[in-house]
Amino acid sequence: MSDVWLPFMDAGIAAIGGALAGSVATVGAAFATGWWQRENIRLTGRAEHWRQRREPRSQVYREFASAVADIRDRVRTQPHMPDSGLAWVSPEFFSDTLTDQLREMLVPVRRSWLDVALAGPQSVSGSAAEIEKACRKLVVFAMGARSTSSDESSQAYVGSSRAFIETANSLSPLLDSFIEIAQAALDDDGTRTQIE
Template identity: 50%
Template sequence: MDAGLAAVLGALAGSVATIGAALATGWAQREEARIAARAEHRRERREPRLEAYRAFISATSDLREQSTFFTVRDLVPDDLDEVTTDLLFQAVSGMKESALEVSLAGPRRVSKEAIKIQRLGSELSTNV
C-alpha cells in the first residue's frame, strides 16, 4: 500500500467516524428532547388537576364543617336560622362548582367519585 492510498483511506475512515458520531449525537438529542417534551406535557396535564382537586377538597371540607350539625337528626333543631342554612347552601354551591372542575379535569374514576360526593351534598341541603 502506498502513502497516497493510506492517506485517502485514513481520511475516509475519519469522515465516516465523524458522520457516525454526528448521527449518534443527533439521535441522542432528539431522544432527550422527546423525553423533556413528554415530561412537560405530563406536568401541564397534572397542574390543572392539582388545582381542581385542591379546590374540591377545600370546598368539601367547608361543606363537612357546615353540615356536621345536620348529620344527626336528633341534634337538628326544629327551627333553623337563616344564617345557618345560607352557610350550608353556599358550601353546597361551592362544592358543585368544584366538582364540575374536577369532573372536567379527570380522570374518569375521580370524576365519578366527585359527582357522587356532590350529589350527597345536594341531597343533604335539600333535606334541611
C-alpha cells in the same frame, strides 16, 4: 500475479477502509448527537409543559378540596351528628337551614369539580368525580329526610337518614384519597410517560 496484486490492493483497501471508517464514525457520531439533542429537547419541553400546568392544577385541586371540606365540616358540626353509618337521627337534625346550606355549598363543589376534570389527569378527575357524586347524594338524602321527617318511623325517613349519615361519614376518606392522588399528580415532573 497474486503477489503483485495483493500489496497494491492492501494499500488501496487500507486507504479506502480508513476513509470509510472515518466517514461512518463521523456520521454515526452526528446521528447519536442529533438523537441525544432531540431526546433532551423533548424531555425538557415535556418537563416545562408539566411545570406550567402544575401551578394552575394546584390551585384547582385546592379549591375543590376546600369546597368539599366545607361541606364535610358543616355536617360534622351539626348537633347530634352520629359517627356510625348505621345510625339515624331525629327529624330536627334535618332543618331547613341545613338543607339550604348544603345546597348552596354544593355549587362551588360542582364548579371546582369541573375544573379538576378539565385539568386532569384521569386519576385525579376520577377521584374528584366520586367525591362530587357523594356530595350530590348528601344533599339529596338531606332533602329526602327533610321531606319525610313528619313521620320519623317511616321507611323513607329512616332510609334517607341512614344514607345521609353513611355518605357524610364517607367524605373524609374520599377527600384524603383525593389529596393523596392529587399530590402524586403534582409531584410528577413530566418525564414519566403518563399518570393514570
